[in-house]
Amino acid sequence: MPDPTPIHVRFPNGKEESVPSGILAGDALRHWDPSSHAAALAALWNGVPVDLATPLLTDGALAPLTFEDRAGRDILQHSSAHLVAKALVESVPEARPTHGPPTDDGFYYDFDVRPLTPADLDSVRTAMDRSIEAREPFVRRELSRTEAQKLFSQNPHKLRYISEVPEGEGVSVYDTGSFTDLCRGPHVPTTGWLRGVHILGFSAINPEDSSAPALQRIRGVGFPTRALLDTYLKMRTEAEARDHRMLGTKLELFTFIDEAPGFPIWLPNGMIVVHELEKFVREHLQAAGYSEIRTPLLFAQSVYETSGHWEHYREDMFLTEVEGRTFGWKPMNCPGSMLIFRSRARSYRELPMRLAEFAPLHRLEASGTLHGLTRVREFVQDDAHIFVTEEQVEPEIRVLLDWIQRAFATFRLEWSCELSTRPAKFLGEKETWDRAEATLERVLKGSGVKYRVSPGEGGFYAPKIDIHIRDSLGRPWQTGTIQLDYQMPIRFGLAYQGPDGQLHTPIVVHRTILGTWERFFGVLLEHVGGRLPPWLAPLQVRVIPVTDRHAPAALGLVEELRAQGLRADTVGTEDSLSKRVRNAEVSRLPYIVVLGDKEVADGTVALRARGTKESRSLSRPEFLAYVAGRVKAREFDP
Ligand SMILES: [Zn+2]
Numbered sequence: 209m210p211d212p213t214p215i216h217v218r219f220p221n222g223k224e225e226s227v228p229s230g231i232l233a234g235d236a237l238r239h240w241d242p243s244s245h246a247a248a249l250a251a252l253w254n255g256v257p258v259d260l261a262t263p264l265l266t267d268g269a270l271a272p273l274t275f276e277d278r279a280g281r282d283i284l285q286h287s288s289a290h291l292v293a294k295a296l297v298e299s300v301p302e303a304r305p306t307h308g309p310p311t312d313d314g315f316y317y318d319f320d321v322r323p324l325t326p327a328d329l330d331s332v333r334t335a336m337d338r339s340i341e342a343r344e345p346f347v348r349r350e351l352s353r354t355e356a357q358k359l360f361s362q363n364p365h366k367l368r369y370i371s372e373v374p375e376g377e378g379v380s381v382y383d384t385g386s387f388t389d390l391c392r393g394p395h396v397p398t399t400g401w402l403r404g405v406h407i408l409g410f411s412a413i414n415p416e417d418s419s420a421p422a423l424q425r426i427r428g429v430g431f432p433t434r435a436l437l438d439t440y441l442k443m444r445t446e447a448e449a450r451d452h453r454m455l456g457t458k459l460e461l462f463t464f465i466d467e468a469p470g471f472p473i474w475l476p477n478g479m480i481v482v483h484e485l486e487k488f489v490r491e492h493l494q495a496a497g498y499s500e501i502r503t504p505l506l507f508a509q510s511v512y513e514t515s516g517h518w519e520h521y522r523e524d525m526f527l528t529e530v531e532g533r534t535f536g537w538k539p540m541n542c543p544g545s546m547l548i549f550r551s552r553a554r555s556y557r558e559l560p561m562r563l564a565e566f567a568p569l570h571r572l573e574a575s576g577t578l579h580g581l582t583r584v585r586e587f588v589q590d591d592a593h594i595f596v597t598e599e600q601v602e603p604e605i606r607v608l609l610d611w612i613q614r615a616f617a618t619f620r621l622e623w624s625c626e627l628s629t630r631p632a633k634f635l636g637e638k639e640t641w642d643r644a645e646a647t648l649e650r651v652l653k654g655s656g657v658k659y660r661v662s663p664g665e666g667g668f669y670a671p672k673i674d675i676h677i678r679d680s681l682g683r684p685w686q687t688g689t690i691q692l693d694y695q696m697p698i699r700f701g702l703a704y705q706g707p708d709g710q711l712h713t714p715i716v717v718h719r720t721i722l723g724t725w726e727r728f729f730g731v732l733l734e735h736v737g738g739r740l741p742p743w744l745a746p747l748q749v750r751v752i753p754v755t756d757r758h759a760p761a762a763l764g765l766v767e768e769l770r771a772q773g774l775r776a777d778t779v780g781t782e783d784s785l786s787k788r789v790r791n792a793e794v795s796r797l798p799y800i801v802v803l804g805d806k807e808v809a810d811g812t813v814a815l816r817a818r819g820t821k822e823s824r825s826l827s828r829p830e831f832l833a834y835v836a837g838r839v840k841a842r843e844f845d846p
């Protein structure tokens with residue numbers, strides 16, 4: 209029964225309205241702006257995603273969540289997972305659903321069921337279409353623990369989830385037609401929203417507890433319309449041809465093995481690229497006044513208690529016991545840099561102090577989320593911590609934005625910034641956060657870069673600017689980040705002596721620009737379709753002799769190129785000339801050089817640069833200068 213006392217609801221444009229208490233979130237949004245309501249699949253109520261059917265009972269802030277928002281996208285993916293579970297249970301009634309989360313590129317649902325067959329998927333698709341046609345609503349119900357246990361008495365997986373719900377907290381379920389699933393929600397209003405759902409496939413999944421039976425995973429992706437799905441499917445075909453995992457194997461750059469899931473194995477060719485990227489970044493560090501450090505990969509638990517990682521990040525860390533003490537593999541470089549700053553008394557004259565570290569970091573990503581180089585458990589960042597005074601924050605961040613602009617231009621990557629503000633769970637005072645957020649926004653505005661604000665998405669210790677790049681298929685990727693931190697220096701008791709002779713706490717800027725070598729390289733590889741710019745290419749020049757007669761000249765040229773610091777090789781003459789040229793093209797080499805009678809006699813080379821059909825004749829000194837010049841300038845094209 210609606211309470212006659214009105215409540216006050218604030219909307220994104222700052223408009224505040226008085227509405228009857230108990231009004232549904234969806235109705236309040238429609239009332240505020242009928243057009244934005246049409247795109248809303250859920251709502252953000254005081255920063256928390258909720259169903260559109262949620263009654264509003266207090267004053268608060270309300271915003272629509274659409275498929276364009278990350279949270280809205282996740283809700284649609286997860287609702288699609290419910291639909292898959294409903295459809296599978298309809299066709300295979302003994303299937304026990306376990307869980308069905310959204311992922312970076314869609315969703316999955318794991319089932320405790322006999323091995324599935326393609327025919328099962330056909331029935332699932334038919335049942336899904338039926339439900340979508342009927343626009344079945346997702347209806348939330350709150351149950352007591354006992355009621356929930358009774359409802360799911362035949363499903364040990366759901367019983368385990370129920371037992372994990374904290375004491376005193378209610379258990380919620382969602383009904384979709386005749387199907388009921390244990391879930392916190394929220395969901396899209398009806399299955400009519402899932403018109404663009406698509407099943408990608410199924411596979412057996414080994415559970416973490418190896419004695420338990422394998423689960424069957426159905427993977428899919430959801431869109432609010434058929435048209436968006438069709439666009440996606442087209443793009444996916446293109447993306448498959450550029451998949452960095454496929455290119456990594458083909459070009460012998462990196463690999464993975466089952467015995468080290470999520471831990472990249474860099475092959476010699478891949479290491480060349482990593483070293484070139486490091487060199488590129490180190491040149492900037494040197495010019496911008498950074499120092500490089502190296503701190504331990506493992507720290508005792510107490511260090512993470514100080515940094516706050518123990519409280520907020522422990523579940524994502526690899527832990528290890530040594531001589532009765534617990535050590536954690538560092539998931540971030542921050543603690544080491546803090547300890548170095550604290551290692552002796554510091555003066556304001558040493559600030560800004562810029563400490564860079566390229567150490568391997570470890571994060572316990574769930575095995576189901578691992579994906580080639582873009583989601584891994586071990587990685588290296590182009591990481592640095594900058595210790596500054598309040599006045600130095602703005603100029604430092606301005607320099608960083610400038611470096612970002614130059615760095616991404618080198619790779620011809622499109623990029624934009626996202627300012628993420630205070631999350632629900634945060635360290636420190638609200639006022640400090642406000643000040644930090646205001647500073648970041650001022651610098652972003654001043655620098656004229658493209659950015660948008662993501663309320664509530666900041667890290668637990670600091671607001672941040674995330675850097676997103678778009679690859680050549682238009683897909684967004686998060687790479688670098690700039691975080692302004694007032695908390696960790698206090699937690700570590702950092703201080704410097706100011707010009708006033710007093711001790712002050714520095715502010716720390718945590719920043720990575722390219723992000724992790726792994727993800728950046730994976731995205732770059734797909735962006736260029738394996739055609740790395742000459743400066744990054746593991747092999748830059750292949751010299752091909754027409755016959756055995758020309759082999760000594762070819763070897764001589766290779767030696768000359770190597771003496772100039774270029775990466776070159778030659779091949780024997782077992783295969784036909786055209787086959788050797790084709791092989792070099794398939795390997796996406798930037799420069800192919802052919803040496804025959806004419807070239808050896810004239811002291812010239814016939815050069816084929818990647819992307820050109822014709823070869824051109826250059827004298828050997830011209831050729832050497834040309835290639836060395838392109839590589840040194842880090843030109844994007846050969
Ligand atoms: Zn759900």
Ligand SMILES: [Zn+2]
Nearest residue numbers: 540541542718
């Ligand atoms: Zn850090």
